[in-house]
Amino acid sequence: xxxxxxxxxxxxxxxxxxxxxxxxxxxEYGTVKDIYESENHHPYTVGLFGAIPNLTRETDRLSPIRGxxxxxxxxxxxxxxxxxCPKCMNKCKTEEPPVIDKNGHKIKCHLY
Numbered sequence: 666x667x668x669x670x671x672x673x674x675x676x677x678x679x680x681x682x683x684x685x686x687x688x689x690x691x692x693e694y695g696t697v698k699d700i701y702e703s704e705n706h707h708p709y710t711v712g713l714f715g716a717i718p719n720l721t722r723e724t725d726r727l728s729p730i731r732g733x734x735x736x737x738x739x740x741x742x743x744x745x746x747x748x749x750c751p752k753c754m755n756k757c758k759t760e761e762p763p764v765i766d767k768n769g770h771k772i773k774c775h776l777y
Contacts, residue, residue, distance in 0.1 A: 673717060677701060685710045688735055688745035695770035705767075707774050708752045744775070752776055 668679055676683055676697070683700045685693040685707060693700065693707040700710065712730035732749035735741055741748055747757040757775055765777040 671713075673713060685713065688737065688740055690745055690773070691771075692746065692773050693771065699770035703770055705772060705777060707746075707772050708750045708776070709746050712749075744773075
């Protein structure tokens with residue numbers, strides 16, 4: 666079964682493997698344990714987890730990922746997430762990032 670959702674709680678309960686997608690590309694892939702417990706993540710994955718409300722703390726606002734999704738007919742060069750990425754480096758703007766594979770946990774990012 667393929668489940669497409671933004672609800673990371675449902676993903677944790679229903680899935681064995683997870684693909685984090687942005688602008689039509691898989692930016693991170695791995696087991697549920699990789700995605701929820703690993704030390705390294707794509708900045709978009711970090712942003713998704715940062716936008717989840719904390720049920721034990723009252724807050725006025727969630728922490729959204731800054732910026733807007735790119736126009737799918739005019740995607741940016743380099744990493745598709747770079748205009749919104751807090752870790753953006755110059756090469757992110759021009760070079761397609763490599764896919765780094767650590768025992769099946771794959772991250773498409775210049776950080777790693």
